[in-house]
Amino acid sequence: MKKKIYLDYAATTPIDPRVLKIMSPYFSEKFGNTMSLHSLGQEAKQALEKSRETIANLIAAKSDEIIFTSSATESNNLALKGIAFANQDKKNHIIISSIEHPCIMESAKWLETKGFEITRLPVDKYGLVDPENVEKAIKPETILVSVIHASNEIGTIQPIEKIGKICKKKKVYFHTDAAQSFGKIPLDVNKMKIDLLTTSSHKMYGPKGAACLFVRKEVKIEPILHGGSHEKGLRSSTINIPAIIGFAEACKISQKEMKTENERLTKLRDKLIKKILKTIPNSYLNGHSKKRLSNNANFWFEFVEGESIVIQLDLLGIAASTGSACSSAKLEPSHVLLAIGLKPQQAHGSLRLSLGRWTKEKEIDHLLEVLPKVIKKLREISPFKKN
Amino acid sequence: MKKPKNKKVICAMSGGVDSSVVATLLKKAGFDIVGIFMKFWTMSKKNDLIGERNKCCIPEAEDRAREVAKILNIPFYVFNFEKEFKKKVIDYFLTEYKVGKTPNPCVVCNKKIKFGLLLKKALTLGADFLATGHYARLQKRADGIHLLRGKDKKKDQSYFLWQLNQKQLKHILFPLGNYNKIQVRNLAKKFNLPVLDIPESMEVCFIKTTVNDFLAQYIKPKPGPILTIEGKKIGQHQGLPFYTIGQRKRIELSGGPFYVVAKNLKENTLIVTHFLNIKSLYKKSLIAQNVNWISNKEPKLPLKIKAQIRYGHRIVSATVTKKLKAENFELTFTKPQRAITPGQSVVFYQNQELLAGGIIAS
Numbered sequence: 001m002k003k004k005i006y007l008d009y010a011a012t013t014p015i016d017p018r019v020l021k022i023m024s025p026y027f028s029e030k031f032g033n034t035m036s037l038h039s040l041g042q043e044a045k046q047a048l049e050k051s052r053e054t055i056a057n058l059i060a061a062k063s064d065e066i067i068f069t070s071s072a073t074e075s076n077n078l079a080l081k082g083i084a085f086a087n088q089d090k091k092n093h094i095i096i097s098s099i100e101h102p103c104i105m106e107s108a109k110w111l112e113t114k115g116f117e118i119t120r121l122p123v124d125k126y127g128l129v130d131p132e133n134v135e136k137a138i139k140p141e142t143i144l145v146s147v148i149h150a151s152n153e154i155g156t157i158q159p160i161e162k163i164g165k166i167c168k169k170k171k172v173y174f175h176t177d178a179a180q181s182f183g184k185i186p187l188d189v190n191k192m193k194i195d196l197l198t199t200s201s202h203k204m205y206g207p208k209g210a211a212c213l214f215v216r217k218e219v220k221i222e223p224i225l226h227g228g229s230h231e232k233g234l235r236s237s238t239i240n241i242p243a244i245i246g247f248a249e250a251c252k253i254s255q256k257e258m259k260t261e262n263e264r265l266t267k268l269r270d271k272l273i274k275k276i277l278k279t280i281p282n283s284y285l286n287g288h289s290k291k292r293l294s295n296n297a298n299f300w301f302e303f304v305e306g307e308s309i310v311i312q313l314d315l316l317g318i319a320a321s322t323g324s325a326c327s328s329a330k331l332e333p334s335h336v337l338l339a340i341g342l343k344p345q346q347a348h349g350s351l352r353l354s355l356g357r358w359t360k361e362k363e364i365d366h367l368l369e370v371l372p373k374v375i376k377k378l379r380e381i382s383p384f385k386k387n
Numbered sequence: 388m389k390k391p392k393n394k395k396v397i398c399a400m401s402g403g404v405d406s407s408v409v410a411t412l413l414k415k416a417g418f419d420i421v422g423i424f425m426k427f428w429t430m431s432k433k434n435d436l437i438g439e440r441n442k443c444c445i446p447e448a449e450d451r452a453r454e455v456a457k458i459l460n461i462p463f464y465v466f467n468f469e470k471e472f473k474k475k476v477i478d479y480f481l482t483e484y485k486v487g488k489t490p491n492p493c494v495v496c497n498k499k500i501k502f503g504l505l506l507k508k509a510l511t512l513g514a515d516f517l518a519t520g521h522y523a524r525l526q527k528r529a530d531g532i533h534l535l536r537g538k539d540k541k542k543d544q545s546y547f548l549w550q551l552n553q554k555q556l557k558h559i560l561f562p563l564g565n566y567n568k569i570q571v572r573n574l575a576k577k578f579n580l581p582v583l584d585i586p587e588s589m590e591v592c593f594i595k596t597t598v599n600d601f602l603a604q605y606i607k608p609k610p611g612p613i614l615t616i617e618g619k620k621i622g623q624h625q626g627l628p629f630y631t632i633g634q635r636k637r638i639e640l641s642g643g644p645f646y647v648v649a650k651n652l653k654e655n656t657l658i659v660t661h662f663l664n665i666k667s668l669y670k671k672s673l674i675a676q677n678v679n680w681i682s683n684k685e686p687k688l689p690l691k692i693k694a695q696i697r698y699g700h701r702i703v704s705a706t707v708t709k710k711l712k713a714e715n716f717e718l719t720f721t722k723p724q725r726a727i728t729p730g731q732s733v734v735f736y737q738n739q740e741l742l743a744g745g746i747i748a749s
Contacts, residue, residue: 308511311464315421315512381511 005318005363009203009295009356010152010180015246016205016357022249023207026242034239035228044241051248055212058251059197060188067213067231068244072179072200073103075213076146078235079175079196080107082221083144084116093141095119097129097158098339100148101177105335117141126288127156127340135166144173149197150181153323153336153352154287155296157185164193173219179203179211183254184262184293195219201243205357206250210243265294265355272297272353272364279372286337286350295355300342304378306350312374318367321352395419396516396560397509399501400463401444402451403588405520407580408571409562413518414459421512422456422463424449425505427472428593444592454581466508468500475499477593481605484628487652488730488749491547491698492591498550506555516560523548524564524739525556532556534681535739539567546698549734549744553683599629599637611655613640616648616667624657633668633726669723675733675745678714682742685710692735692742694718696727702736716745 006014026047032040034048049063056063069075084094096108098120108118119137121129129147138145145167150157160176167174175196178187182197183204189197196219201210215221215234227236254261277283282302301309306322313320323334333347342350353367398410400422414420427444449465456463476496483490501519509517522537523545531553537543551559563571575582594601608626615621622640624630627650629637638645638659645659648667660667673696680686686707694705704721711717718733727747734744 305511307466308508311421311462311512314464315462377513378511381513 003317005366007353007355007359007363007367008319008321009359010155010352010354011321012202012208013205013356014358015207016250016253018253019206019246019249023242023246026245030241032241034241035230044239047241047245048239051244054248055199055251056214058183058187058255059199059214060190061197061214062217064232065214065216067215067234068239069211069213069235070209070237070240071211072101072177072198072203075198075200075211076101076103076177077107078213078221078224079198079215080104080111080144080146081224082234083173083175083196083219084111084114086220086222087143088116091141091143093117093119093139094143095121095134095137095145097121097123097147099123099127099151099153099156099336100146101152101179104146104148104177121147123156123339125341126291127151127154127286127336128288128291129158129163131159131162131166134163135170138166138170138172142170142172144175146175146177148180149176149178149187150185150293150296151287151336152180153334154298154340155180155292155354156287157181157291157293160194161192167195168193180293180296183251184258184295186258189214189216196221201247201250204250204254206247207243209240210247212247261357262294265359268355268359268361268364269294269297271361272355272368275368276371279368280375283375286340286342295359297353297355298350299353300337300346300350301375302346302349304349304375306348308378309351309371309374312378313370316370316374318370321354322348322350323352393419394516395421395512395514396518397421397423397505397512397514398461398518399505399520400424400452400455401520402448402455402582403520403585404575404580404582405522405563405571407452407455407582408574408578409518409520410455410459410461411574411578411580412562413560414461418516420459420461421514422452422459422461423505423509424452424463424465425500426465426467426469427476427500428469451582451585458580466505468504471504472496472500475503481602483730484602485606487627487650489631489728490730491732492593493547494550494732494744497547502551502555502559506558510558514558516558518560518562520563521548521561522563522566522568523561523741525559525561531682534741535564536736536741537561537563538565542568545741546695546732546734546744549681549732549741550679551681552679553681556681602628609655611657613638613645613657613659616658616660616665621659627652627655627657630657632728635663664725668725670720670727671723672708672717672719673724673727673733674711674748675716675718676714676748678716678743678745680743686742688716690735692737694720694733694735696724696733696747697731705735707735714745715748 030043032044034045052066053063056066094116096104112118121133123129147158147163149160164174173195176194177198179198179200182199195216197214199212202208223234225236230236284300286298310320310322333344337347337350396413396418398420400406400410410422453463476492479495480490480492506517521544522539522542524535526533536545606628610623610625612620613622613624630647632647635644635646648660649658688707688709690707692705693702695702706719708717708719729747729749731747732744733747735742
């Protein structure tokens with residue numbers, strides 16, 4: 001069988017071999033528990049703190065502001081629920097955007113059942129939140145604003161710095177879910193006035209099972225996991241050292257290669273977008289043409305189902321996605337695509353192609369050759385097509 | 388089976404013995420196979436759909452289907468048909484019961500879901516055929532495709548397939564039609580498929596315990612009087628949807644047994660009798676609604692056939708006497724039949740061939 005082409009880096013990435021190499025001694029030789037007194041434990045603790053420093057560096061934070069978790073979902077749950085419950089004595093209002101990842105959407109929905117008030121900000125047709133709307137939505141009861149940095153589905157990058165400044169001025173906590181952008185776009189929590197920030201390792205060539213939440217020192221937050229007081233009491237659990245070591249190494253590599261990699265991917269992405277819109281009739285770009293992640297392209301095609309495209313591509317050896325990996329098992333149209341104004345039928349015709357470290361130009365060329373044929377064929381037998 | 392050249396087949400895989408053997412047989416025959424698992428029903432009550440889980444398409448079944456696909460080294464995908472299944476099958480099922488009928492959901496599922504939605508998707512994916520594990524046979528002849536009973540008389544599922552048309556049949560494969568169940572089990576063993584300890588699924592897939600338990604969740608009981616044929620009130624019923632013509636169970640009255648003779652929806656009364664074989668339970672004829680002729684050609688009437696008025700029931704001699712309005716036909720039995728149940732399917736056979744079917748009118 002021919003080598004598969006992977007164009008679903010936004011769902012997850014393969015681990016970088018350099019990362020894997022660094023991790024391996026931590027499974028069997030340096031396997032200590034960071035809470036142990038003996039030297040094995042101390043060795044682990046040291047490695048943990050070094051990793052913390054590396055990750056803090058990447059976003060200009062202090063290292064004791066980094067809380068390790070198991071996933072971006074956990075980080076986002078901690079951010080929303082932890083802030084909500086720590087501050088509920090005085091305030092009960094939280095603002096999110098309408099294109100957050102399900103773990104924010106669902107956490108907010110759950111908080112609503114616990115008596116919190118949630119405002120979901122609209123976005124424009126590119127998926128952009130208007131900072132003015134943030135300012136208007138903030139009221140005396142507002143505790144927190146949470147806006148995703150870059151959309152996992154359509155790649156739109158939000159004006160985070162402007163929103164951060166507004167939150168700072170209004171004295172409201174500001175959280176951003178940077179799971180997709182961390183390691184791809186420069187982030188500075190001070191310059192951007194971010195109080196909490198979610199990252200993830202497996203979206204940037206690190207292992208699964210590691211993530212972190214940046215929590216600015218003065219932020220009042222409560223844990224959602226209680227136990228042995230790891231991570232300053234904010235996240236009890238035995239520390240997953242190998243994964244965190246790998247996460248930190250992945251950060252180092254990303255920091256070093258970010259600029260050149262971004263330039264390379266932007267070129268590939270733009271070629272992909274331009275050619276698809278040109279060669280496939282009735283195709284449209286979802287999201288913004290410039291303000292988007294360098295590795296994300298998302299389209300909708302008239303008269304076809306995204307699911308059929310994905311399966312057809314898979315049968316041809318190309319891995320792609322209809323939307324986020326989390327929603328592809330559902331039949332519901334993506335809430336992100338509906339929020340940018342697509343009709344359910346249009347949202348069902350969407351395809352996300354996300355590129356990454358090992359994407360080669362000839363792979364993009366191959367896709368550009370195959371996709372128009374696939375769409376054409378699907379349209380010929382499409383049940384939607386009106387003559 | 389003829390040796391196929393690059394023919395692509397979508398195989399519906401439920402994780403059970405039958406469909407796993409189908410996939411294996413087709414793969415061995417050289418077809419280009421893609422396995423599909425259909426999810427009918429996993430919504431929780433919270434989502435305002437159905438609370439209980441379908442007992443067939445549970446995660447364990449999905450995992451088994453995936454495992455078989457992996458063993459066969461074929462691509463495998465999961466299609467989520469929850470919404471459509473709820474709309475087309477469950478809603479139909481409930482609506483029919485509410486108006487006093489006893490519907491057959493599998494017939495509708497075959498038409499609208501398996502050989503409706505799934506077939507459409509299969510064709511969209513460029514497949515030539517959709518294959519399932521039904522025990523029925525298809526025969527291509529000069530005048531079209533004929534639908535025959537499965538060779539295994541006990542397992543024969545042609546009864547459930549009467550709503551299919553030529554357009555659909557053209558793209559369907561029933562590879563188990565010439566096997567009996569024991570042979571299929573032996574094949575599964577021979578092929579080393581991890582499906583041997585799975586119990587046979589026979590009943591309606593979304594009914595976990597009994598139909599009445601299921602109905603009780605969705606239909607508000609409307610009790611009313613139980614009357615004898617003579618009009619004497621002898622007790623109270625729990626709501627007409629919970630009773631079926633001819634049944635003896637669940638009439639909890641002393642001095643039984645009692646049998647349901649009729650349901651009077653207007654008066655909300657249940658009419659019962661002491662006598663198993665009372666004359667009024669027998670009817671000489673029925674009207675079949677929405678009749679579908681598999682050949683797509685209406686035969687000359689009157690037509691002598693063998694009729695089956697419910698699944699697993701014996702076949703009896705009858706004559707299709709005349710066409711009424713629309714696609715309704717009148718059927719006259721040689722001997723009167725007991726407990727003809729509105730809502731059930733009546734199908735017409737000649738020898739092995741299923742000619743047509745319809746829904747029994749009230």
